[in-house]
Amino acid sequence: ACYQNAEGWKEFPTIVGDLGTLSYDITVNVETAGTFGDALNSAMVAVGCDDAWDIDKLTVTGNINNDDLNYIRNNMCNSLEALDLSTATVEGNYFAEFILSGCVFTELKLPANIERMNRHAIYNTGITSITIPNSVIEMGDRVMSNCRSLTSITLGNGLTHIPDGL
Numbered sequence: 001a002c003y004q005n006a007e008g009w010k011e012f013p014t015i016v017g018d019l020g021t022l023s024y025d026i027t028v029n030v031e032t033a034g035t036f037g038d039a040l041n042s043a044m045v046a047v048g049c050d051d052a053w054d055i056d057k058l059t060v061t062g063n064i065n066n067d068d069l070n071y072i073r074n075n076m077c078n079s080l081e082a083l084d085l086s087t088a089t090v091e092g093n094y095f096a097e098f099i100l101s102g103c104v105f106t107e108l109k110l111p112a113n114i115e116r117m118n119r120h121a122i123y124n125t126g127i128t129s130i131t132i133p134n135s136v137i138e139m140g141d142r143v144m145s146n147c148r149s150l151t152s153i154t155l156g157n158g159l160t161h162i163p164d165g166l
Contacts, residue, residue, distance in 0.1 A: 024049045025057040033091040036060070036068035037075075052076050059084040064111075065091035069099045077103035084109040095121040097140070106149065110136075115158075117143050134158045141165055 028043045030036050039062075040052065049055065052075055060068075064085070072083070077100070086109040094116035100108070101123040108127050112135060119140030122130075129152035130144070137158045142165040144150060153166070 022049070022054045023056040024054055026055050027059040027061060030060060030062040030064050030068060030088070033063040033065040034067050036064060036071050053079045055080065057082040057084070060088045062088060063091065064088050066096040066099055069095065073100055073103060077105070080105045082107035085111045087112075089113050093135075094118065097121065098123060100125060119143060120145070122147070129153070132156045132159060139163045139166070
């Protein structure tokens with residue numbers, strides 16, 4: 001390559017082969033619902049992560065709302081492999097319509113306090129299995145439709161009605 005013949009270039013070692021990709025497993029504690037973006041930036045700085053797209057596994061603790069989930073969907077959803085919300089508390093106890101739809105993650109752990117999942121909340125995701133917590137009493141139509149890799153659903157005992165097109 002031409003650049004290797006440039007003056008001074010020969011002083012640098014040549015790297016051959018796969019450099020691999022960076023990946024991070026990050027836990028973000030959100031003290032105040034609606035501030036996930038700020039909490040994420042702080043957690044990324046702490047581990048030396050420059051780009052949210054490099055995060056493979058994300059665990060969220062503390063207090064979140066649907067704005068925080070929307071942030072995850074809009075800024076991280078095409079790279080996350082796993083999203084663990086099991087110890088987070090969702091303000092209002094519900095997932096809004098389409099809130100995590102289209103995300104590629106294969107693993108999703110739902111918050112223990114969630115009571116309602118509106119229609120299409122996790123539509124078209126890459127999840128392979130899911131456990132609906134006992135706290136969920138209501139699910140909207142097609143909440144998990146088009147999740148083509150989904151092979152196992154464990155329903156909690158709080159659910160009184162199985163919606164159309166689950």
